[in-house]
Amino acid sequence: MPSLVPPAIPVGSLAASGQPTLAVGGGALLRPWLLSDAEAVAEAFRDPEIQRWHVRRADSVDEARGWIQRWQGSWGEETDGHWAVAGAGTGTLLGRLSLKAWNLTDGSAEVAYWMVPAARGSGVCPRAVTALADWALGEGGFHRLALEHSTANQASCRVAVKAGFEEEGVRRGAALHADGWHDMHLHARVGRD
Numbered sequence: 202m203p204s205l206v207p208p209a210i211p212v213g214s215l216a217a218s219g220q221p222t223l224a225v226g227g228g229a230l231l232r233p234w235l236l237s238d239a240e241a242v243a244e245a246f247r248d249p250e251i252q253r254w255h256v257r258r259a260d261s262v263d264e265a266r267g268w269i270q271r272w273q274g275s276w277g278e279e280t281d282g283h284w285a286v287a288g289a290g291t292g293t294l295l296g297r298l299s300l301k302a303w304n305l306t307d308g309s310a311e312v313a314y315w316m317v318p319a320a321r322g323s324g325v326c327p328r329a330v331t332a333l334a335d336w337a338l339g340e341g342g343f344h345r346l347a348l349e350h351s352t353a354n355q356a357s358c359r360v361a362v363k364a365g366f367e368e369e370g371v372r373r374g375a376a377l378h379a380d381g382w383h384d385m386h387l388h389a390r391v392g393r394d
């Protein structure tokens with residue numbers, strides 16, 4: 202059944218252009234994942250806050266390496282983009298930022314993030330989300346970026362607001378966490394914003 206609208210992002214265009222490295226400022230950047238990040242990822246997933254909000258743990262460095270391989274492959278498959286937030290000079294892992302669940306027809310995707318405990322409280326996360334959203338809604342060709350967090354996660358809500366994601370409402374009982382169902386607060390940035 203032919204569509205009456207062309208896709209917002211032509212199929213194959215993002216895969217062909219390759220995953221960009223983006224400046225964040227303040228000594229940080231967003232870069233594609235490296236297999237050598239596996240140990241730092243496994244360590245990050247030992248943090249109770251990351252386990253709490255991302256609802257998984259890594260049992261070994263090998264398992265984290267497998268995640269990184271999937272994160273690296275998803276750009277070429279045009280399903281998701283995953284970046285490491287890293288020190289610009291040092292390469293040290295500061296956190297993770299993802300643009301998940303691409304819908305090329307609607308030009309939409311979902312933003313997700315965590316920061317390692319030592320890198321929190323420095324304002325890097327909202328700057329990195331802003332840099333990624335600016336790229337995605339500009340050169341990347343996306344039209345709408347959604348961002349949602351549990352209503353119990355106030356730090357994440359602040360990141361969303363600071364990065365310019367307007368509040369759109371609460372999806373009741375929308376996500377299962379280890380302690381039960383959570384209401385999810387939805388934010389979004391739309392190209393026309």
Ligand SMILES: CC(C)(COP(=O)(O)OP(=O)(O)OC[C@H]1O[C@@H](n2cnc3c(N)ncnc32)[C@H](O)[C@@H]1OP(=O)(O)O)[C@@H](O)C(=O)NCCC(=O)NCCS
Binds near residue numbers: 251323326
């Ligand atoms: C959410 C997270 C990425 C934020 O990163 P961060 O480096 O702390 O971000 P910032 O330093 O910019 O701080 C964000 C804001 O949250 C506030 N904040 C931090 N912890 C808070 C808390 N427990 N309750 C309320 N506000 C909090 C900070 O004061 C800051 O607000 P301000 O700039 O108005 O002062 C980080 O806390 C994290 O990785 N948490 C665990 C994983 C997670 O929650 N991921 C998101 C899932 S949706």
